[in-house]
Amino acid sequence: MKRFSALGAMLALAGAAPLAGAAPQPPSCARPEWPQEARRYELEGVTTLNFRMGPDGRAIEPTVARSSRWAMLDQAAIASLSTCVFPAETVQRVQGKLLPLQFVWKLQGPDRVPPxxxxxxxxxxxxxxxxxxxxxxxxxxxxxxxxxxxxxxxxxxxxxxxxxxxxxxxxxxxxxxxxxxxxxxxxxxxxxxxxxxxxxxxxx
Structure with missing residues (x-):
């Protein structure tokens, strides 16, 4: 049976060479919170967000560039991104640019035969x-x-x-x-x- 794991909700750069190359230090982010209803229905997917970085190192103007198919996962991704604080050197290099970021919502555990x-x-x-x-x-x-x-x-x-x-x-x-x-x-x-x-x- 698949089970939710806190490690299943991962924050990953979405093919974003500008951000990956500009950030020798990772951002400080709260662990993504998997919505309880999404866990009950075992919803999975990948949410890709676009955002810009404010002068304080926080994400601004977040939008869903590619949906996970599930609105509750997309909204959870936006909520999690709002907790991130990026290091000062990253802010200086990418401020004003449109940046992509992925949230991978993946349940861990063996697959089971569904009805x-x-x-x-x-x-x-x-x-x-x-x-x-x-x-x-x-x-x-x-x-x-x-x-x-x-x-x-x-x-x-x-x-x-x-x-x-x-x-x-x-x-x-x-x-x-x-x-x-x-x-x-x-x-x-x-x-x-x-x-x-x-x-x-x-x-x-």
């Missing part, structure tokens, strides 16, 4: 084509990213949509659609309450 979607179990829908577990796409015109937990009897609960660019009403409809689906645990090593994430695809 599988029972084929044909989701309710017929005029709007949705199917639910695809483990689809790593984002919400958009072709589908809605959804996360959920699965009971021992295969019924989903705690279903939540990552609306992103999708219409809120469509995101809610996707949640209701996934609630009609059923899952099956492997015969050995079942772990009721396991998380699953994927996308509800729209009919084209």
């Amino acid at each position: 599988a979607l029972v084929e044909g179990s989701c309710a017929a829908s005029e709007r949705f084509d199917r639910y695809v577990p483990f689809d790593k796409g984002v919400s958009g015109d072709d589908g809605v990213l959804v996360r959920l937990l699965v009971r021992g009897d295969g019924t989903p609960y705690g279903v939540k949509a990552e609306a992103g660019g999708a219409d809120p009403a469509l995101a809610q409809a996707a949640v209701e659609y996934v609630q009609s689906c059923r899952f099956a645990y492997p015969k050995a090593g079942a772990s009721p309450g396991s998380p699953v994430s994927g996308r509800v695809l729209l009919k084209q």
